[in-house]
Amino acid sequence: MLNRREFIQLTALGGTALLLEQALPARAQTKKEGRAMSYTAKDYAKLLGMPGFGETLLKNHFTLYQGYVTNTNKVLDALDQLVKEGKTATPEFAELKRRLGWEFNGMRLHEYYFENLGGKAPLDKNGKLAKKLAESFGSYEAWEKDFKGTGAMRGIGWAVLYQDPANGRLLNFWINEHDVAHPAGGTPILIMDVFEHAFMLDYGLKRADYIEAFFKNIDWKAVEARLK
Numbered sequence: 537m538l539n540r541r542e543f544i545q546l547t548a549l550g551g552t553a554l555l556l557e558q559a560l561p562a563r564a565q566t567k568k569e570g571r572a573m574s575y576t577a578k579d580y581a582k583l584l585g586m587p588g589f590g591e592t593l594l595k596n597h598f599t600l601y602q603g604y605v606t607n608t609n610k611v612l613d614a615l616d617q618l619v620k621e622g623k624t625a626t627p628e629f630a631e632l633k634r635r636l637g638w639e640f641n642g643m644r645l646h647e648y649y650f651e652n653l654g655g656k657a658p659l660d661k662n663g664k665l666a667k668k669l670a671e672s673f674g675s676y677e678a679w680e681k682d683f684k685g686t687g688a689m690r691g692i693g694w695a696v697l698y699q700d701p702a703n704g705r706l707l708n709f710w711i712n713e714h715d716v717a718h719p720a721g722g723t724p725i726l727i728m729d730v731f732e733h734a735f736m737l738d739y740g741l742k743r744a745d746y747i748e749a750f751f752k753n754i755d756w757k758a759v760e761a762r763l764k
């Protein structure tokens with residue numbers, strides 16, 4: 537044990553981290569090393585105050601997102617541990633491996649979603665994205681109808697505008713929950729959350745009103761920058 541004087545000397549030399557490390561049990565230290573590439577939740581507080589999105593709804597949504605980040609790390613750690621223990625043939629390994637796609641996509645889709653919100657300027661109808669939408673759907677209006685129709689479908693999930701890298705075509709997809717129906721190799725361009733937690737607190741069952749509010753806040757510059 538260090539006495540108070542030694543403690544002060546050590547911390548004055550920048551030894552706080554070292555002391556904390558020593559205080560951690562051995563297993564926690566090992567885990568910390570294993571988490572060198574773990575995921576960290578991003579801060580989207582700048583979206584608070586966005587018109588049409590209540591503060592409580594957004595704060596709840598940020599908390600839900602943080603849960604996906606935490607669980608992605610947990611599942612990855614648990615899988616890593618099972619591999620180390622030679623337990624890859626177990627039901628636990630199989631179920632956690634299935635779970636990974638759900639937690640990971642729950643994390644990443646929320647990041648795309650929050651990052652394509654907070655915009656104030658409308659889409660530049662002569663820009664690269666508008667041209668590509670017209671090329672792929674016939675017109676911007678046709679794309680918007682399709683996208684909104686996708687978002688209004690019964691069920692929980694996501695409406696995602698994807699770009700097919702094989703030919704550059706833009707396509708709207710319905711993603712069930714977080715992990716079903718993503719086009720392989722597709723580039724996500726615009727992501728809209730249509731889980732009930734994304735709108736019910738502010739709009740009740742009026743999902744169409746939420747979709748209108750979402751459209752008013754799209755950060756079109758961020759969306760266009762995702763195009764390949």
Ligand SMILES: [Fe+2]
Nearest residue numbers: 729731733734
């Ligand atoms: Fe969500």
